[in-house]
Amino acid sequence: MTTTLITGANKGLGLETTRRLIEAGHDVIAGVRDPDKADDVRALGAQVIRLDVTDTASVTEALTSIPRLDVLVNNAGVIGSAHGVDDLDADAMADTLDTNVVGIIRVTQAALPLLRESTNPIIVNVASGVGMGRFLQDPQRDEFPVGSIPYAASKAAVITLTVQYAKNLPEMRVNASDPGYTATDLNANTGHQSVTEGTDATVALATLDRAGPTGEFHSRSGRIDL
Known part of the structure; x- marks a missing residue:
């Protein structure tokens, strides 16, 4: 059986990803x-x-307590406290990056010894279309109205670190997966997609075989050109 670790798994996209991968x-x-x-x-x-x-x-x-691991889904993330320029400061930027970017590094580095023992090791980093300039x-895009600097910058970093890890x-x-504009706590449930639609790309990437792509960014519609 495939053993999968999902961070931030108790609500929203993480909870739905958990449900779907258990079903798979x-x-x-x-x-x-908590x-x-x-x-x-x-x-x-x-x-x-x-x-x-x-x-x-x-x-x-946490990683020391896991005996084996095949798939890592780095899903945990925060929207951050700064949503424009006037409320932006270095602390707000650092806090968002610490969860959304450095957090992925912490977990991935700790998980690598276990993943290297798997016959089909997979890492999926949940990014966002707001990481694309x-x-x-x-x-015409849902991302256009977003004014937040920390969140957008953090997701751009996630896309780039994904490419570098793959290399x-x-x-x-x-x-990396793009959930799209999905109704979750991060956006006060204003998104027009369901959490099932928002996890389509993550689930697809978490269930790849060894012939699958790597170093790519996917939405539920397929590969996004970087």
Whole structure:
């Protein structure tokens, strides 16, 4: 059976990804900051572990407790506290990057020894179309109205680090997913997509075989040109 770790798995996209991958036959380990608030993900049949992507000790303890791992879904993320220029400062930028970018590095680096033992190791980093400059400048795109600098910059970094990890780990499938404008707590449930639609790309990338793509960015419609 495929063993999968999903960060930020107790709500929104993480919860739905957990549900769908369990349905697909994966043994899912749900990484959550507060296991006392993980009843919904437990009810799906996932194993719950404490994992705070901003805390190196928490990440190390969590990954040390896992005996094997085939798929890592770096889903945990925050919208951040700065939504324009007037409320932006260095702390707001640093806090967003610490979760959305450095958090992926913490978890991925800790997971690599386990993934290297898998016969089909996969990493999926949940990014966003707001990480694409050309989307942010296109009035026809959902991303166009977004004014947040930290969130957009963090997701651009996720896309780039995905490409670089893929180059460094040719034996693995390493890709990034774009959920699209999905109704979750991050956007006060204003998105026009359901969480099922928002997890289509992540689930597809998490279930690749060894002939699948790597170093790519995918939405539910397919590959996005970088």
